[in-house]
Structure formats: C-alpha cells, structure tokens
Amino acid sequence: xxxxRFRKRFVVARRLPSPRVVNLKIDIxxxxxxxxxxxxxxxxxxxxxxxxxxxxxxRPRLVFDLAEATLVDLAVVRFLAAHEGEGVxxxxxxxxxxxxxxxxxxxxxxxxxx
Numbered sequence: 001x002x003x004x005r006f007r008k009r010f011v012v013a014r015r016l017p018s019p020r021v022v023n024l025k026i027d028i029x030x031x032x033x034x035x036x037x038x039x040x041x042x043x044x045x046x047x048x049x050x051x052x053x054x055x056x057x058x059r060p061r062l063v064f065d066l067a068e069a070t071l072v073d074l075a076v077v078r079f080l081a082a083h084e085g086e087g088v089x090x091x092x093x094x095x096x097x098x099x100x101x102x103x104x105x106x107x108x109x110x111x112x113x114x
Contacts, residue, residue: 040068045075067092
C-alpha cells in the first residue's frame with residue numbers, strides 16, 4: 001500500500017508534563033469496501049475517543065495495521081481485542097500486543113467461568 005492511497009490523515013497529539021511529546025498518527029486508506037487504519041506511534045487510552053469516532057465512520061470492513069505502533073496501554077489492548085472480536089483484522093500486530101491480547105482474553109474467560 002503506497003502513501004498515495006492514504007486519502008485522509010488524522011493526527012492526535014498531547015503534551016505530557018515532561019518535555020516529551022507523545023504522538024499517535026492515523027493514516028486511513030479506503031477502497032470503498034475496506035478501510036485500513038495505519039496506526040503509528042504511542043497509542044494510549046486518551047486517543048480512543050477520537051479513534052472510535054473514525055472507526056464508526058468507516059464501518060463495516062476495517063483493518064488496523066499496527067506495524068508502526070510502538071507502545072500501547074491496557075485500555076488500548078482491550079479496545080483492539082474487542083474490535084478484533086467484532087471482525088476487525090489486526091494486520092502486522094507486534095508480538096507483545098498479540099500476546100497481551102491473548103492474556104486479556106484468557107483472564108476474561110476465567111472471570112466469566114468463575
């Protein structure tokens with residue numbers, strides 16, 4: 001997929017108390033049937049409202065390309081797991097995120113079995 005196919009660019013950024021800036025970059029490519037969200041950088045719970053708003057605009061067929069996701073938190077892992085359960089494809093998902101999703105699902109299964 002080339003950058004020329006990415007028709008919409010959405011950038012979310014927030015400043016932390018330290019001088020470090022945490023960015024999430026979302027590039028969205030749509031061919032009319034499937035929308036691919038290329039998520040780059042650090043994804044935190046604070047980004048989920050904006051991300052969910054974009055997800056609602058591009059339903060029903062979605063792909064999250066996570067190759068350039070560098071850091072996620074627990075809320076994001078749960079968000080990804082829930083969307084994958086609803087049919088969203090997690091493309092090029094980093095191993096640590098995939099393993100964390102699996103652990104969250106196992107813990108959720110244990111909670112419902114108890």
